[in-house]
Amino acid sequence: MSIQALIMAGTAAIPIIDLSTEDADQAQLAKELVDAAVEYGFVYVKNAGQDISIQQIDNAFNVSRTLFASSLEEKQRCKIEKNNHGWSGMHTETLDPKTQQVGDFKEAFNFGSFANGKATQPIPGPIEPFQGQLADFSESCHALCQKLLQLFGIGLGVEPPSFFTAAHAPTKPSGSILRLLYYPPPPPSTAPPTGVRAGAHSDYGSLTLLFRLPGQAGLEILEPQTQTWAPVPVTPTHTNPDAAPPVLVNIGDLLSYWTNGLLRSTVHRVAFSKSATAVPGESAAEARYSIAYFCHPADETPLLPVPSERVAAAAADSPGGETGNPYARRQVLTADEHLRMRLRATYLQMYADFDREREKGKEKEEEKEKGKGK
Numbered sequence: 001m002s003i004q005a006l007i008m009a010g011t012a013a014i015p016i017i018d019l020s021t022e023d024a025d026q027a028q029l030a031k032e033l034v035d036a037a038v039e040y041g042f043v044y045v046k047n048a049g050q051d052i053s054i055q056q057i058d059n060a061f062n063v064s065r066t067l068f069a070s071s072l073e074e075k076q077r078c079k080i081e082k083n084n085h086g087w088s089g090m091h092t093e094t095l096d097p098k099t100q101q102v103g104d105f106k107e108a109f110n111f112g113s114f115a116n117g118k119a120t121q122p123i124p125g126p127i128e129p130f131q132g133q134l135a136d137f138s139e140s141c142h143a144l145c146q147k148l149l150q151l152f153g154i155g156l157g158v159e160p161p162s163f164f165t166a167a168h169a170p171t172k173p174s175g176s177i178l179r180l181l182y183y184p185p186p187p188p189s190t191a192p193p194t195g196v197r198a199g200a201h202s203d204y205g206s207l208t209l210l211f212r213l214p215g216q217a218g219l220e221i222l223e224p225q226t227q228t229w230a231p232v233p234v235t236p237t238h239t240n241p242d243a244a245p246p247v248l249v250n251i252g253d254l255l256s257y258w259t260n261g262l263l264r265s266t267v268h269r270v271a272f273s274k275s276a277t278a279v280p281g282e283s284a285a286e287a288r289y290s291i292a293y294f295c296h297p298a299d300e301t302p303l304l305p306v307p308s309e310r311v312a313a314a315a316a317d318s319p320g321g322e323t324g325n326p327y328a329r330r331q332v333l334t335a336d337e338h339l340r341m342r343l344r345a346t347y348l349q350m351y352a353d354f355d356r357e358r359e360k361g362k363e364k365e366e367e368k369e370k371g372k373g374k
Contacts, residue, residue: 106182
């Protein structure tokens with residue numbers, strides 16, 4: 001079988017799908033992928049090196065270590081902007097603004113598009129020699145997303161099946177981001193750390209690919225069936241012999257929104273809690289590095305109803321309202337509008353600063369106009 005249930009006591013039940021077999025039945029793979037997305041919102045994809053090589057992943061983590069070891073001055077020179085590109089420092093991002101008293105206990109660096117193997121944004125000097133490696137890695141990540149999106153088109157009976165892949169054409173401007181993440185070790189203390197490494201949230205885009213290092217704990221999902229937090233092993237039981245851990249894939253809000261809530265966007269977090277050490281061989285006591293690729297449609301893509309009978313039925317079965325499907329009644333947004341709406345809620349301070357600067361600019365312009373009239 002190409003899909004297996006993850007069975008490990010006390011951990012999240014996430015299916016494993018093997019895309020590495022060349023002569024695999026695409027229709028069957030598509031069905032299994034859609035079933036996993038509907039029920040769990042997460043799926044492990046076995047990484048046999050065909051789509052993203054182990055060397056590419058190792059290179060990306062090495063660049064990440066170099067980047068976050070850069071001086072504060074180097075990183076601040078590339079601080080995150082409203083285009084969602086750049087460096088965000090400790091507590092800058094608040095993924096769960098309703099309940100978090102302090103921002104996330106992490107640093108992150110977001111890369112947008114690359115051109116001719118070069119970043120199209122300011123980057124810290126120490127990683128400049130490695131831009132080509134990141135560009136290749138980002139391209140491979142997007143290609144794997146396209147493979148998965150094609151399978152979703154098949155599994156959902158979309159006409160044409162290329163509906164999603166066409167909307168995610170890599171040649172068009174989009175919100176797709178390659179994100180390097182660094183979580184410092186917990187502060188030395190006998191008391192449990194307050195807050196979380198990354199607040200409870202669901203992702204913004206269509207698909208997320210997550211790469212983690214063996215032995216580094218912390219990721220938890222809110223189990224859809226039980227509404228309890230469960231740790232997500234880096235290496236599930238059935239993939240132990242593999243040379244690299246599988247890629248963890250999850251559905252983002254945009255794809256859930258687009259499919260009338262049929263595909264599940266599951267809430268997750270990175271925790272300090274004792275449950276984060278429940279997986280044998282994993283620890284939350286050390287620094288944690290991870291890499292995420294957030295795949296978004298082209299900015300101007302209108303999130304119109306997906307041409308699929310199964311997707312249409314999802315809205316019909318759940319008529320909306322407080323206890324119904326929250327995606328069944330909605331206005332048509334573009335992919336870019338959907339992303340900006342979510343970013344504003346996450347980067348509260350940054351957007352507040354931008355708003356203040358914008359108001360100051362307006363006041364200055366008004367003063368100038370008044371001066372002209374005198």
